[in-house]
Amino acid sequence: MTRARKHILDILTSSEVPLSAQDIEQRKTIEMNSVTVYRTLHYLEAHEYCDSFPLTCSEHGTERYYSAVHHRTDGTCDHHHWFHCIECHQFIDLGTCRIDELIAGYEKELSVSVVGHSLSLTGVCARCLQTRDHSGNREHQGPPQAEG
Amino acid sequence: MTRARKHILDILTSSEVPLSAQDIEQRKTIEMNSVTVYRTLHYLEAHEYCDSFPLTCSEHGTERYYSAVHHRTDGTCDHHHWFHCIECHQFIDLGTCRIDELIAGYEKELSVSVVGHSLSLTGVCARCLQTRDHSGNREHQGPPQAEG
């Protein structure tokens, strides 16, 4: 693990939401070429330190988002899926993957071996829904404030 | 519906697998600029004639794939999800979406409104698994032949 790799893994680990290569460039606090960011993300993903999924949204286009992976004591990976709000562009954690059984079913039905999967939801978050109800559609909000 | 739009919708409707913009360019039989292909796909998706999802694979990189949507009598859309073989790069139909309930659960739990979702599986198809077993990894195969 080089300095750059440790640093990016730290950023991913301490983030509560998936980050794009660009998000990481903004958050990094050591000098690093953007090419290195991409290469580092490939490295981290290949070595199961993180996983990723592609997401398209109106504001950011199609980008790949990365999040650190938690290894359980039995060695398996605890990967999460995400909801993305199409109004405020925040991610909401959907928790640990709940489609393992569904996938096992497909494997059996179709005699295939599933190696990876990508699932993401898009829609309107609770906060944006509320804003909609109250005052007729305001503009984008800032990030939600942590509760006092 | 213009000629171009009808034509592309025909291509999508008669295809058994999702197609990328490039796939469509290859299959089209009338003159049409590739920009028009993209614009037409946007149109068709916005009007619910088709839906799409982004997929990354080693051979084709990240591309968006489109498939015609089947409208049920009650007006709802019967959308499918897909498995993509990382060896022969074929799609396999996973049938009608089976995660509606899961999504409804998330909506309730998180008080969000889910507007769209993307799910795709990757792995090795039955045919490629078999090829692996028999002879130690052959190279890519052609498309599967229709059974006799």
Place this chain on the structure above:
DNA sequence: CCAGAAAATGCAAGTCATTTGCATTTTCTT
């Protein structure tokens, strides 16, 4: 600690799916 090998990084340039601006053509409305 040190030399050499291997791996990682920076920089510049390239790739490639997709988008955009604008002039022209086609389609729609009256």
Place this chain on the structure above:
DNA sequence: AAGAAAATGCAAATGACTTGCATTTTCTGG
């Protein structure tokens, strides 16, 4: 058929991501 609106073609741009290659950092064994 005339004018307006929408669709299309062409050329150029965009933007995420990749690649080649020279340089620097890290690793490994002595």
